[in-house]
Amino acid sequence: MDSPITRAEHEEFRRRMEEEHNRQNKRIELLEERTEQFTDIAISVKELALSVKQMAETQKEQGEKLEKLESRDGEMWRKVTGYIITAIIGIVVGFVFQQIGM
16 A cells, blocks of 8 residues: 655655756757757858859859950950961062062
8 A cells, every 4th residue: 555755755756856847948948059050050051052052153154254255355366367467478479579570
């Protein structure tokens, strides 16, 4: 047969239960804080990834623009060189024709 517990035993049990509840509540609070920190980190990583992606796209666009500019300058240089070579050949041919009397 169960014997009733004393008031002192009941108070000791109540005190230990409250301590356990407080300990568990503190652990839950810490876990909630850490979960919030992890969520913040995950959001920051996602934002960083989007930023890097946008930066890579911008860099790609700038690379394409630079390539166009470089090729345009190279194309212009080839045209100028072609005109100079044509002029030199024209002068040489004119000089040769002048020397042979034409």
